[in-house]
Amino acid sequence: MRIKKYVGYTTHEAMNKLKKELGSEAVILSTRTIKQKGLLGFFKKPMVEITAAYENSRSNKGDLYDERLNRISYELNVLKDMVQKISSEVKDNGSKLPEQLEKYKHKLIENGVDYSIANSIFKRLNEQVNFEDKDNIKIKTILRETLLEYVGLAEPLNTDDLNQKLVFFIGPTGVGKTTTLAKIAGKLVMEGKYNIGLITSDTYRIAAIEQLRVYSDILQLPLKIIYNEEDMYKALVNLNDKDIILVDTAGRNHKEIQEGDEIFKAMNSIKNKEVFLVLSCTTEYKILQSIIKQYNFIPDYKIIFTKVDECENLGNILNVKMLTNKPLSYITTGQNVPDDIELINREKIVNSLLGEI
Numbered sequence: 214m215r216i217k218k219y220v221g222y223t224t225h226e227a228m229n230k231l232k233k234e235l236g237s238e239a240v241i242l243s244t245r246t247i248k249q250k251g252l253l254g255f256f257k258k259p260m261v262e263i264t265a266a267y268e269n270s271r272s273n274k275g276d277l278y279d280e281r282l283n284r285i286s287y288e289l290n291v292l293k294d295m296v297q298k299i300s301s302e303v304k305d306n307g308s309k310l311p312e313q314l315e316k317y318k319h320k321l322i323e324n325g326v327d328y329s330i331a332n333s334i335f336k337r338l339n340e341q342v343n344f345e346d347k348d349n350i351k352i353k354t355i356l357r358e359t360l361l362e363y364v365g366l367a368e369p370l371n372t373d374d375l376n377q378k379l380v381f382f383i384g385p386t387g388v389g390k391t392t393t394l395a396k397i398a399g400k401l402v403m404e405g406k407y408n409i410g411l412i413t414s415d416t417y418r419i420a421a422i423e424q425l426r427v428y429s430d431i432l433q434l435p436l437k438i439i440y441n442e443e444d445m446y447k448a449l450v451n452l453n454d455k456d457i458i459l460v461d462t463a464g465r466n467h468k469e470i471q472e473g474d475e476i477f478k479a480m481n482s483i484k485n486k487e488v489f490l491v492l493s494c495t496t497e498y499k500i501l502q503s504i505i506k507q508y509n510f511i512p513d514y515k516i517i518f519t520k521v522d523e524c525e526n527l528g529n530i531l532n533v534k535m536l537t538n539k540p541l542s543y544i545t546t547g548q549n550v551p552d553d554i555e556l557i558n559r560e561k562i563v564n565s566l567l568g569e570i
């Protein structure tokens with residue numbers, strides 16, 4: 214048996230390093246947060262240190278095998294997409310778009326907009342508007358206005374009814390739920406107008422609680438840990454003087470989530486609430502589709518896109534808006550708490566999607 218330590222800005226990062234090297238067979242002995250040294254400690258990220266034990270003779274054949282299988286299934290998916298694209302291109306040939314529109318459509322697809330979404334937007338537009346007598350500037354203006362409408366106005370956290378409002382952050386593993394919650398908490402604290410509390414239901418890993426506790430210490434906000442639905446009601450009593458309570462949830466493999474999960478039962482029973490579905494902009498659209506399908510049972514939510522700084526393009530933002538028709542809310546653009554978050558700016562998104570032609 215050997216012992217090794219892994220350090221990261223979050224448990225997720227440290228766990229990723231650990232899993233990469235040791236696979237899933239390693240045993241976790243302890244997890245702790247270590248504060249970074251330095252004068253500017255206020256918003257400096259704490260580090261998480263995981264100590265793990267592993268068998269010296271561990272074979273990583275299984276990992277290699279899994280990796281190859283993943284690679285093959287990814288390539289099969291790419292092939293499947295190509296075939297679908299070609300077959301719908303053949304089908305669409307009857308209704309050809311004017312050349313200039315065709316160029317913009319390809320630009321959008323190049324910028325990550327799903328082929329069938331781009332197709333339906335342009336097909337509809339071409340059916341409704343006569344483009345024959347329009348020059349390029351006019352075409353671009355029409356297109357810009359159309360796309361702005363599709364993206365819709367961004368909706369921030371609604372601070373109208375602040376009678377102990379609960380704000381839930383849900384979504385897949387590692388997308389940045391806790392970091393985004395901390396960013397929003399930080400911004401609200403800086404505004405100085407609200408009385409804020411924090412709840413975490415991420416009790417799967419001790420380090421997940423620690424991660425939020427560090428932020429609650431820095432921001433001097435009370436943190437309640439809930440293990441089940443009943444704890445939620447206890448926390449409500451304990452935090453009954455708060456205007457806004459931000460609730461962190463455990464990242465879950467989207468294939469495993471169910472409407473009957475404890476956290477969703479608790480969430481559904483709260484009247485004054487807002488739900489943010491946190492998605493990473495870097496996730497492949499195919500996977501985003503399947504994640505969104507799994508969360509279908511939640512009637513109202515707003516969408517936050519994280520890791521926009523790591524994203525090649527913004528196509529997924531339009532894709533998800535078209536798929537869900539839910540309000541888009543914030544994007545996050547880096548790891549800095551609380552700075553790297555902003556309200557979605559639809560002009561910026563549409564400009565980036567259309568690019569320069």
Ligand SMILES: Nc1nc2c(ncn2[C@@H]2O[C@H](COP(=O)(O)OP(=O)(O)OP(=O)(O)O)[C@@H](O)[C@H]2O)c(=O)[nH]1
Binds near residue numbers: 224387392521546
């Ligand atoms: N580049 C970049 N990294 C981000 C952003 N937001 C979060 N991260 C990083 O993503 C990693 C995971 O962040 P967490 O906030 O722990 O994610 P989570 O969704 O709470 O993870 P789980 O609770 O494990 O499901 C951390 O390393 C964050 O610093 C972002 O906007 N850009």
Ligand SMILES: [Mg+2]
Binds near residue numbers: 415464
């Ligand atoms: Mg988390």
